[in-house]
Amino acid sequence: DGGITQSPKYLFRKEGQNVTLSCEQNLNHDAMYWYRQDPGQGLRLIYYSQIVNDFQKGDIAEGYSVSREKKESFPLTVTSAQKNPTAFYLCASYGTPNTGELFFGEGSRLTVL
Amino acid sequence: ILNVEQSPQSLHVQEGDSTNFTCSFPSSNFYALHWYRWETAKSPEALFVMTLNGDEKKKGRISATLNTKEGYSYLYIKGSQPEDSATYLCALYFGNEKLTFGTGTRLTIIP
Numbered sequence: 001d002g003g004i005t006q007s008p009k010y011l012f013r014k015e016g017q018n019v020t021l022s023c024e025q026n027l028n029h030d031a032m033y034w035y036r037q038d039p040g041q042g043l044r045l046i047y048y049s050q051i052v053n054d055f056q057k058g059d060i061a062e063g064y065s066v067s068r069e070k071k072e073s074f075p076l077t078v079t080s081a082q083k084n085p086t087a088f089y090l091c092a093s094y095g096t097p098n099t100g101e102l103f104f105g106e107g108s109r110l111t112v113l
Numbered sequence: 114i115l116n117v118e119q120s121p122q123s124l125h126v127q128e129g130d131s132t133n134f135t136c137s138f139p140s141s142n143f144y145a146l147h148w149y150r151w152e153t154a155k156s157p158e159a160l161f162v163m164t165l166n167g168d169e170k171k172k173g174r175i176s177a178t179l180n181t182k183e184g185y186s187y188l189y190i191k192g193s194q195p196e197d198s199a200t201y202l203c204a205l206y207f208g209n210e211k212l213t214f215g216t217g218t219r220l221t222i223i224p
Binding site: 031033035040041042043044045048050058090094095102103104105106107 | 117122147149154155156157158159162202204210211212213214215216217
């Protein structure tokens with residue numbers, strides 16, 4: 001089935017460590033996104049990529065990095081510079097042109113110990 | 114950053130009752146308003162994409178309306194069922210391939 005796969009679902013990390021969250025899609029979508037969810041807040045955009053080898057910062061990019069070497073893959077690295085990394089992370093891809101409907105993965109929960 | 118507000122934050126509804134909640138935003142030019150349903154441990158899924166003032170969309174027992182002039186959209190659920198329990202997200206699309214999300218309404222259906 002076509003969709004978006006995120007891994008791992010749960011991840012624990014010690015302070016000072018970088019960690020990479022995987023996002024893979026087989027929907028043949030050009031654009032991909034990373035959102036962060038915190039309690040009581042809406043989804044906030046971290047980074048997005050509209051095409052291979054290109055990406056843009058979202059509203060809360062500090063402490064994160066991404067790459068887009070393949071159309072299917074858009075991994076997110078949470079670096080040690082991210083001051084409050086414990087959160088739920090959602091990956092999405094862009095579906096229908098002109099309306100912007102997003103297709104989402106099931107998310108990854110990162111906990112920093 | 115544009116504020117997209119949803120109310121209430123959470124609500125509990127008896128099975129069989131109907132309910133509705135609101136997405137409000139400053140009136141502005143945007144391409145579309147989205148509603149997503151996000152069930153626990155699943156991916157958010159698009160319910161409706163609405164583009165025109167006065168738009169009304171329906172999917173089974175769920176419907177939505179859009180008033181761009183006054184800056185709100187309503188989501189209605191008729192005859193709530195346990196499977197309607199989810200967080201409902203509203204988002205605005207401005208045509209720049211980015212969505213701005215509200216904080217969501219968490220709906221719990223009480224059997």
